[in-house]
Structure formats: C-alpha cells, structure tokens
Amino acid sequence: MAKYVLKRILMMIPIVLGVILVVFAVLYFIPGSRIRSMPSLSGGDALDSVYTFLRVGDNFLTKYVRYCYNVIAKFDFGTFGTTARLLTAEMSYRLRNTVFLLISGVAVTVIAGIPVGVYAATRKDRPADRIVTTISLFLSSIPNYAIAMVLTLLLCVNFRLLPLIPVYTEPIAYLLPAITISLGGLSSISRITRTSVLEVLEQPYITALRSKGVKETSVVWRHALKNALVPVVSTLGGLITQLLCGTLVVEYFFNVPGLGTFMLRSVTEREHMSILACTVLMTLILSATNTSTDILYAFFNPQIRLRYSKRTARNEE
Amino acid sequence: MSSDIGAVNNENGKSAPDSGAAVASSNFWLEALRRLFKNKTAVFALVVFAIVCISCALHPYLTKYEYMVIDPANTKQGPSLEHLLGTDHLGRDLFTRILYGGTLTLRISFVSTVLAAAAGCILGLVSGYFGKRTDFILSHLLDMVASVPVFLLVILAEAALGWGKGNFMYAMGIAAMPQFARLIRASVMSIVGSEYIEAARALGVGHGEILARHVLHNVAPSLIIRFTSAFSEALLLCTIMGYLGIAVNPPTPEWGALAYFGRSFIRSYPHMIIIPCSVITISVISLGLFGDGLRDALDPRE
Numbered sequence: 001m002a003k004y005v006l007k008r009i010l011m012m013i014p015i016v017l018g019v020i021l022v023v024f025a026v027l028y029f030i031p032g033s034r035i036r037s038m039p040s041l042s043g044g045d046a047l048d049s050v051y052t053f054l055r056v057g058d059n060f061l062t063k064y065v066r067y068c069y070n071v072i073a074k075f076d077f078g079t080f081g082t083t084a085r086l087l088t089a090e091m092s093y094r095l096r097n098t099v100f101l102l103i104s105g106v107a108v109t110v111i112a113g114i115p116v117g118v119y120a121a122t123r124k125d126r127p128a129d130r131i132v133t134t135i136s137l138f139l140s141s142i143p144n145y146a147i148a149m150v151l152t153l154l155l156c157v158n159f160r161l162l163p164l165i166p167v168y169t170e171p172i173a174y175l176l177p178a179i180t181i182s183l184g185g186l187s188s189i190s191r192i193t194r195t196s197v198l199e200v201l202e203q204p205y206i207t208a209l210r211s212k213g214v215k216e217t218s219v220v221w222r223h224a225l226k227n228a229l230v231p232v233v234s235t236l237g238g239l240i241t242q243l244l245c246g247t248l249v250v251e252y253f254f255n256v257p258g259l260g261t262f263m264l265r266s267v268t269e270r271e272h273m274s275i276l277a278c279t280v281l282m283t284l285i286l287s288a289t290n291t292s293t294d295i296l297y298a299f300f301n302p303q304i305r306l307r308y309s310k311r312t313a314r315n316e317e
Numbered sequence: 318m319s320s321d322i323g324a325v326n327n328e329n330g331k332s333a334p335d336s337g338a339a340v341a342s343s344n345f346w347l348e349a350l351r352r353l354f355k356n357k358t359a360v361f362a363l364v365v366f367a368i369v370c371i372s373c374a375l376h377p378y379l380t381k382y383e384y385m386v387i388d389p390a391n392t393k394q395g396p397s398l399e400h401l402l403g404t405d406h407l408g409r410d411l412f413t414r415i416l417y418g419g420t421l422t423l424r425i426s427f428v429s430t431v432l433a434a435a436a437g438c439i440l441g442l443v444s445g446y447f448g449k450r451t452d453f454i455l456s457h458l459l460d461m462v463a464s465v466p467v468f469l470l471v472i473l474a475e476a477a478l479g480w481g482k483g484n485f486m487y488a489m490g491i492a493a494m495p496q497f498a499r500l501i502r503a504s505v506m507s508i509v510g511s512e513y514i515e516a517a518r519a520l521g522v523g524h525g526e527i528l529a530r531h532v533l534h535n536v537a538p539s540l541i542i543r544f545t546s547a548f549s550e551a552l553l554l555c556t557i558m559g560y561l562g563i564a565v566n567p568p569t570p571e572w573g574a575l576a577y578f579g580r581s582f583i584r585s586y587p588h589m590i591i592i593p594c595s596v597i598t599i600s601v602i603s604l605g606l607f608g609d610g611l612r613d614a615l616d617p618r619e
Contacts, residue, residue, distance in 0.1 A: 014457075014461075015460065015461050015464055018461050019461060019464070019465055023473060026473055026476070026477045027473075027476065027477070029477075137602060137605060137606075138598075138602065140605070141549075141553070141598050141601035141602040141605060142594070142597075142598050142601075143553055143556050143557055143560065143573065143576070143594065143597055143598075144557070145557070145560050145573075145576065145577075145580075146576065146590075146594040146597075146598070149580060149583065149590065153583065153584075157584075241463075241464075241466055244466050244468075245466050245467055245468045248466075248468050249468070249557055249560075249561065252561060260468075263469075264472070264561065267472050267475060267476050270476070272476075275472070275473070275476060278469075279469055279473070282465075282466060282469055283464060283465060283469075286464050286465070286466065287464050290464060
C-alpha cells in the first residue's frame with residue numbers, strides 16, 4: 001500500500017513539469033514584447049541593459065529550467081511585469097482563499113449530496129424521488145452565475161440574512177460562494193449515489209440482511225452505503241476538477257480575492273508571469289486532489305488494495 | 318401502423334431473444350430509433366431543442382431588427398408585440414439578440430464537441446487497439462491534459478490567440494477530448510480480445526480496416542451518448558465564458574454575454590437577465606433529457 005501511495009505521488013512530478021512546459025511554451029511564443037512597449041525605453045543602451053538584466057537573450061530551455069528551479073526549490077514565482085513586486089506573497093494570499101473556498105464547496109457537496117442520493121434511492125419512483133431527480137437535473141442545467149444571482153437577491157437583498165458586500169477576511173463571507181459552488185456538484189454526486197445505492201440494493205446480501213430482520217434504515221445506511229460509496233469516491237476527482245472551474249467563475253462573480261479573479265485580470269493585462277504562476281498553482285491543486293482521491297479509492301476498494309499487495313509480494317519474491 | 322407498435326411491445330416484453338426477435342432486431346439502429354421515439358420525454362426534449370436550433374438558424378427571417386442597431390427611444394422595454402422579448406439598455410431588440418447569439422453559442426459548443434469527439438476517437442482507438450507502449454504514452458498524455466482545468470485551457474488559448482474571437486472553442490475541444498478518448502479506449506480494449514477481431518486479423522485484414530469497420534462500429538452507441546452529454550456541457554461552459562467576457566467581444570451577442578449585460582438591471586428590469594438565463598437552461602435541460610432518452614434507447618440492458 002505504501003508503495004502504491006509513493007508511486008502515485010511520484011507520478012505527480014512529470015504531470016506538473018509537463019503542464020508548466022506547455023504553458024511556458026505557449027506564453028513564450030506569443031508575439032509581442034512588454035519591454036519595447038515601455039515608453040521610457042526608446043532604444044539604445046537603456047534597452048540593452050534591461051535586456052541583459054532580464055536575461056532576454058537566453059534560449060527557451062534555459063529559461064524553462066531556471067523557472068522550474070526557482071518555483072520548486074525557492075518557491076519564487078518571479079515578479080509582476082509592470083511593477084517589480086514579488087508574486088509569491090500575492091499568490092499565497094490568493095491561493096489560501098481559493099483553496100478555502102474549494103474545500104468548503106466540496107465539503108458541502110459531499111455532506112449534502114450523498115444523503116440526498118441515498119434518500120432518493122430508498123424512495124425510488126415515488127414522488128420524493130421524482131422531485132429530487134427533477135431538481136437535480138434543473139440545478140445541473142442552470143449556469144452557476146444565474147444561481148449566484150438568485151441566491152444573492154434572495155439572501156442578501158430580500159431577506160437581508162447575509163451582507164451584500166462582504167469582507168473577505170471573515171469566514172461568513174465565503175458561505176454564499178461555497179453554496180453556489182456546491183449546488184452545481186450536488187446534482188451530479190446525488191445522481192451517482194442514487195444509481196449506485198440502487199444497484200447495491202439489488203444484491204443478494206441485502207436480501208439476506210432483510211430476511212434476517214435487520215431494520216431497513218440499518219440495511220440502507222450501514223450495509224448498502226458502504227459498498228455504494230466505492231463508485232462515488234472514484235468520481236470525486238472529476239467532481240473536484242469540475243468544482244474548481246466553478247470556483248473560478250463564482251470567485252469572479254462574488255469578487256473574492258482568489259486565483260480566478262487574479263487570473264482573469266492577468267490575462268486582460270497580459271501579465272504572463274502571473275498567468276504562469278496561477279496555472280502552476282492550479283495544476284498543483286488538481287494533481288494533489290487527483291492523487292489523494294486515487295489513494296482514497298484504493299483504501300475504499302479492497303480489490304485494488306489486494307491486487308497491489310499481491311503484486312508487491314510477487315516483486316519481493 | 319398499430320400492428321407495428323404491437324410487434325414492438327411484444328418483443329420488449331420478452332427477455333430472451335428468440336428467433337423472431339432476432340430477425341426484428343437485426344437492425345440495431347432502427348430498433349434503437351423506435352425505442353427512442355416511444356420515449357415521450359425524449360421526443361419532447363428533442364422537439365424543444367430543434368425549435369431553438371432552427372429558430373436561431375433562421376434568425377434573419379424571424380425578426381425585422383438588426384442585432385446591433387441602437388434605438389434610444391425604446392430602451393429597457395418589457396416584452397410586447399413590437400419587441401417580443403423586450404429591449405435592452407440600449408434599445409436593441411432582445412429577441413433578435415437571443416436568436417443571433419444562439420447561432421454563436423450553439424455553433425461554438427457544437428464545433429468544439431465535434432473536434433473533441435474526432436480527436437478523442439482517433440486517440441482512443443489507437444491507444445486501445447495497439448496497446449503496449451503506444452497506450453502507455455497516449456494515456457499519460459491524456460491524463461496530463463485532463464488534469465488541466467477547462468477554464469485554464471480556455472484562458473491560455475485566449476492569451477495566446479487573442480481575446481474574444483471565439484478561438485477558445487479549440488481549447489474547449491482539447492479539454493473535452495480526454496473523456497472521449499478514455500471512453501473509446503476502454504470500449505476498444507474490451508472488443509479487441511474478441512474472436513471476430515482475431516478472425517479478421519487472421520484473414521489478413523489491415524489495422525485501419527479493422528478499426529474502421531469492426532471496432533468503430535461497436536463503439537458508436539457509447540460515442541453518441543457521450544457526444545450529447547459533452548454537447549450540453551460545452552453549451553453551459555460556452556455561456557459561462559460568455560458571461561466572463563471571454564467568448565465574444567461586445568456588441569456581438571452571446572447567451573452568456575447577454576446575461577452579463579442584463580445583470581446590472583436585475584432589480585428594475587429583470588427580463589433582461591431572466592430571458593437569456595432561461596433560454597440557456599431550457600436548451601441545456603432539453604439536451605440532457607434527450608441524452609437520457611438516447612442512453613435508454615441505445616443501451617437496452619437497463
């Protein structure tokens with residue numbers, strides 16, 4: 001098992017390096033020069049000295065390797081293009097907000113979505129199930145800015161439960177964005193849970209439990225749910241990717257100082273170093289979540305665990 | 318006609334295919350189509366989506382307004398006979414803008430899905446069929462693409478190719494590609510071991526012909542199901558990008574962009590945002606319901 005975990009973690013390295021390479025190449029080969037567009041540097045010696053200072057003459061590969069080295073070894077993302085401010089401080093502040101938002105969104109999704117799915121499965125084809133299925137279809141088809149807008153109007157304007165213009169140092173400010181993010185994922189996770197619980201409930205061991213006189217709630221929530229969660233966990237990685245996209249959009253809507261707003265702004269302002277830094281951080285978040293969901297899946301699914309321990313045993317022989 | 322329907326019912330009632338059913342179901346696609354048309358929800362959804370598509374395609378004949386002509390005398394009007402869905406803050410007819418925007422939104426999402434399906438299909442076929450090292454390299458590359466969020470790919474494409482020119486549909490296509498490739502790869506791997514593929518190979522049929530004639534033929538149903546759901550995902554994504562101002566530049570209308578312009582007037586003139594949002598939702602829901610019906614029709618096991 002430890003070997004599997006280690007292998008999964010090591011597999012992150014080429015993915016992250018590869019993604020940096022692609023993004024770096026895209027930004028490197030875009031035509032146009034920031035330095036030339038600065039009015040104070042009309043040409044001549046000043047331009048030359050800036051060129052040498054910024055090491056513009058170095059070739060692509062040298063720059064790429066230097067960038068990777070700086071990011072990984074020194075955690076240095078470079079500076080803003082316009083001001084010489086360091087990016088790392090800005091990024092760490094924004095990364096914290098985005099990760100906080102993402103984690104709370106995923107938590108709400110999982111905590112609310114799984115019980116809803118199980119409930120719908122126990123009421124299969126009855127009105128409660130129909131209502132849940134219809135609502136989840138509806139929620140998954142509305143763009144998330146529309147959900148955000150309706151929620152803002154209801155909770156902040158009409159009922160005045162939450163501040164309309166929140167301060168993003170207080171946790172309460174993240175409530176509405178987190179709910180908005182989770183509503184998109186809620187429908188997919190409840191649908192998957194529903195199908196998977198229904199499948200498990202058909203199996204003979206459930207019939208055996210029922211005929212032994214085990215209570216229906218215990219059958220569903222203790223015995224069936226444990227097996228039904230395996231496919232749910234396997235889709236968690238994709239769900240988090242989907243929610244991360246949602247987070248970026250929702251951030252923009254609620255003006256949360258996170259990576260998404262920063263990234264959109266950097267693209268309009270052509271801040272290549274910032275785009276690069278955002279990309280690197282997001283890829284890191286995603287590959288970390290993918291790796292951890294894979295490991296979680298291995299823990300949940302005895303088949304994988306067993307296969308892996310067999311293989312390691314064979315290797316050691 | 319009535320005897321025809323009776324025959325279908327009869328056949329569906331039997332679980333084990335006997336000789337009579339085998340003759341009737343010899344044409345898989347016709348059978349699936351018949352099952353699909355028996356599903357009222359799916360047919361209704363298809364009709365709704367077709368109406369949306371056709372009216373968008375026929376937009377020059379359906380309205381007398383231009384999508385970018387400003388009319389300062391008639392700004393922010395509610396729906397009326399003159400302006401079917403009202404006007405926006407510059408007096409432009411919303412019905413025209415919705416129809417014209419629809420051509421863009423639908424085209425962008427359709428083209429990106431077609432690109433994703435084509436590229437994913439080729440990669441999935443190659444990696445599933447040849448296996449070994451090809452498969453190893455391709456599936457790792459695809460994992461890499463899949464680990465980059467769509468949003469990021471789209472933004473990168475915009476940064477590289479220019480802002481608001483619809484270039485991002487290539488990025489959307491690339492982002493949707495790994496899912497197609499994985500699906501195809503998994504189905505191909507389950508088919509490749511079968512005896513008829515082996516027989517074809519023993520008869521000296523080339524790789525290309527086996528892939529095109531036998532493997533692709535078997536993969537087609539799951540490909541079609543995936544295509545509809547990818548299309549609705551792309552539609553939603555396209556409107557989100559439009560809302561963020563990435564998809565198109567103003568004054569070009571796009572459903573998401575229309576919602577963005579409507580958002581400032583939400584309290585006084587809510588029709589300006591409700592209409593684009595409901596058009597988006599109706600299209601996505603109808604596409605989703607049609608996809609569900611399609612899955613039931615093509616995958617009769619459930």
